[in-house]
Amino acid sequence: MSEYIEHDKNRISVGIVAKQFYSFAEPPDEMVLESGAKLGPVTLAYETCGALNSDKSNVILILHALSGDSHVAGYYKEDDEKPGWWDVMVGPGKGIDTNRYFVICSNILGSCMGSSGPCTINPKTVLAYGLDFPVVTIGDMVKAQKALLDHLGIRKLLAVVGGSIGGMQVLEWCVRYPEMVSAAIPLATTVKHSALAIAFNEVARQAIMADPKWNHGDYYGGPKPDLGLAVARMIGHITYLSDESMRLKFGRRLQDKSDFSFNFNADFQVESYLRYQGKKFVDRFDANSFLYITKASDYYDLEKQHGEGSAFKAFAKTQAKFLVISFTSDWLYPTYQSRAIVQALKKNGRDVSFCEIEAEWGHDAFLLPNERLSALIRGFLERVFHESRK
Amino acid sequence: MKAENNDTGNKMRFDLQVIASWIESGARVLDLGCGEGELLRYLINHKQVRGTGIERNETKVAQCIEKGLSVLQGDINEEVLDYPDDTFDYVILSQTLQQVYEPAALIRSMLRVGPKGIVSFPNFSHWGIRLQLLLSGYAPKSRQLPFEWYDTPNIRVITIKDFRKFIHEVGFVILREVAINTHSQDRHGKIISALPNLRATYGIFLIGNGK
Numbered sequence: 001m002s003e004y005i006e007h008d009k010n011r012i013s014v015g016i017v018a019k020q021f022y023s024f025a026e027p028p029d030e031m032v033l034e035s036g037a038k039l040g041p042v043t044l045a046y047e048t049c050g051a052l053n054s055d056k057s058n059v060i061l062i063l064h065a066l067s068g069d070s071h072v073a074g075y076y077k078e079d080d081e082k083p084g085w086w087d088v089m090v091g092p093g094k095g096i097d098t099n100r101y102f103v104i105c106s107n108i109l110g111s112c113m114g115s116s117g118p119c120t121i122n123p124k125t126v127l128a129y130g131l132d133f134p135v136v137t138i139g140d141m142v143k144a145q146k147a148l149l150d151h152l153g154i155r156k157l158l159a160v161v162g163g164s165i166g167g168m169q170v171l172e173w174c175v176r177y178p179e180m181v182s183a184a185i186p187l188a189t190t191v192k193h194s195a196l197a198i199a200f201n202e203v204a205r206q207a208i209m210a211d212p213k214w215n216h217g218d219y220y221g222g223p224k225p226d227l228g229l230a231v232a233r234m235i236g237h238i239t240y241l242s243d244e245s246m247r248l249k250f251g252r253r254l255q256d257k258s259d260f261s262f263n264f265n266a267d268f269q270v271e272s273y274l275r276y277q278g279k280k281f282v283d284r285f286d287a288n289s290f291l292y293i294t295k296a297s298d299y300y301d302l303e304k305q306h307g308e309g310s311a312f313k314a315f316a317k318t319q320a321k322f323l324v325i326s327f328t329s330d331w332l333y334p335t336y337q338s339r340a341i342v343q344a345l346k347k348n349g350r351d352v353s354f355c356e357i358e359a360e361w362g363h364d365a366f367l368l369p370n371e372r373l374s375a376l377i378r379g380f381l382e383r384v385f386h387e388s389r390k
Numbered sequence: 391m392k393a394e395n396n397d398t399g400n401k402m403r404f405d406l407q408v409i410a411s412w413i414e415s416g417a418r419v420l421d422l423g424c425g426e427g428e429l430l431r432y433l434i435n436h437k438q439v440r441g442t443g444i445e446r447n448e449t450k451v452a453q454c455i456e457k458g459l460s461v462l463q464g465d466i467n468e469e470v471l472d473y474p475d476d477t478f479d480y481v482i483l484s485q486t487l488q489q490v491y492e493p494a495a496l497i498r499s500m501l502r503v504g505p506k507g508i509v510s511f512p513n514f515s516h517w518g519i520r521l522q523l524l525l526s527g528y529a530p531k532s533r534q535l536p537f538e539w540y541d542t543p544n545i546r547v548i549t550i551k552d553f554r555k556f557i558h559e560v561g562f563v564i565l566r567e568v569a570i571n572t573h574s575q576d577r578h579g580k581i582i583s584a585l586p587n588l589r590a591t592y593g594i595f596l597i598g599n600g601k
């Protein structure tokens with residue numbers, strides 16, 4: 001999801017950040033997962049930026065989406081090619097202003113960016129887990145994040161913020177630990193995947209599992225299922241864009257040629273773009289993690305798990321003030337899904353603001369530079385920070 | 391809310407000043423069609439109300455949220471349906487009634503989610519409008535209703551007398567009414583006591599469900 005990020009054009013940045021690690025749930029005190037399986041030890045990679053104030057009232061937890069990581073903003077070293085994935089939003093004077101707030105972002109459980117996942121070493125076998133890694137849920141991810149915050153001595157979050165699968169974690173935080181969350185900003189998200197979203201995820205998973213090199217998840221130390229993962233990523237990218245954005249970005253333009261090649265090389269720019277994105281993705285992402293995280297997002301059903309099938313009942317557990325945001329061209333998590341969240345919050349008498357931002361870039365709009373999005377988040381955070389100090 | 395906010399009553403639109411004066415401190419307020427949030431912001435800063443706004447226009451919604459207001463983007467007729475009974479103390483419909491397709495249904499919804507409603511609208515029976523129609527024979531235009539018949543968003547023409555009759559017919563009661571004379575963007579105006587239906591540019595009504 002960080003394909004878009006570039007150096008800030010005004011060179012405004014949180015500067016150098018460091019990836020840190022926290023391990024817990026050492027056997028025999030393993031973490032019990034939603035499935036009933038046990039996992040331990042559990043490691044979470046995380047990063048922080050900004051400064052924690054004296055009464056610890058300025059903490060913002062950012063939750064990342066499918067392919068994100070703990071590197072939300074800034075640089076690991078001066079000559080990094082790119083900053084963190086949400087550097088447009090997080091930094092001094094930006095929408096989430098690190099001069100005022102202390103930002104924490106942790107890599108999700110099941111990922112491959114430093115937190116425990118299928119590519120980490122199983123202490124019992126001293127080999128990578130592969131498919132022996134238990135299936136984790138959005139709830140498990142949030143429980144692990146709670147353990148990290150306990151370790152950091154954080155009892156109250158000014159805000160939880162995230163888009164897409166990150167937005168699911170935002171909602172989960174609000175119902176699971178309501179007393180800890182003052183405010184919540186779920187972006188381009190839903191309480192449960194539609195059949196359409198599950199269908200795309202399933203095709204992407206099938207692409208990975210159909211690659212002979214996948215070898216039932218046991219490929220660590222050998223050739224990786226790069227072809228399958230690349231195709232999975234290509235499918236993802238289609239769902240993150242929109243008809244309009246693809247028309248504007250590619251149309252039917254050809255790539256480096258004036259006529260068709262009359263073979264099966266990439267003729268169209270859109271083909272070339274998808275191939276490039278697919279290839280680039282396999283260098284940084286693990287195919288098994290893709291399976292685990294997409295599965296967790298498909299399983300997610302806030303209504304079923306926390307409200308006996310009712311969004312109204314589920315959101316009755318929340319205490320936070322909400323800013324819900326959707327994007328007009330997002331057909332993966334369409335506005336009606338955000339409106340359902342808003343409606344359940346209203347019925348419960350919660351303080352909720354909602355804005356549907358006109359944007360052509362589809363689901364990925366929340367990751368792109370967007371003055372309106374930054375201003376909305378900045379204004380909302382200012383209010384809740386002010387109100388939390390009354 | 392920024393502490394340096396210096397909104398004052400005499401800077402706000404005069405009709406909104408009148409509405410604000412009717413609302414007591416700490417009340418729960420829903421502003422339907424809240425625009426850029428001028429009234430809500432004033433009420434929060436000066437009367438410590440708990441305010442929510444509903445507005446259709448994305449840019450205006452964004453301006454409200456950026457100012458630190460709690461505002462929802464949506465259609466007022468639909469959005470008001472989600473709230474439980476008596477969620478608010480006051481539900482405000484300021485200069486929007488003339489654009490509402492089903493006024494009776496909306497007023498009923500308003501007085502379901504709060505015991506009191508405040509409704510304001512441009513008075514179509516002002517003498518200037520009467521005179522225009524009489525003398526020119528064209529559909530009247532005014533500072534308050536500046537559109538041509540073919541491009542106006544205002545699908546209803548309402549007079550102060552009509553509104554009184556309407557509230558009676560839908561079974562609600564008028565608790566208070568004021569007629570004012572001002573231009574829509576004016577910060578100043580005056581209250582009209584004599585012959586309001588003829589002389590006032592706006593009517594402002596506090597209505598209740600009679601319970």
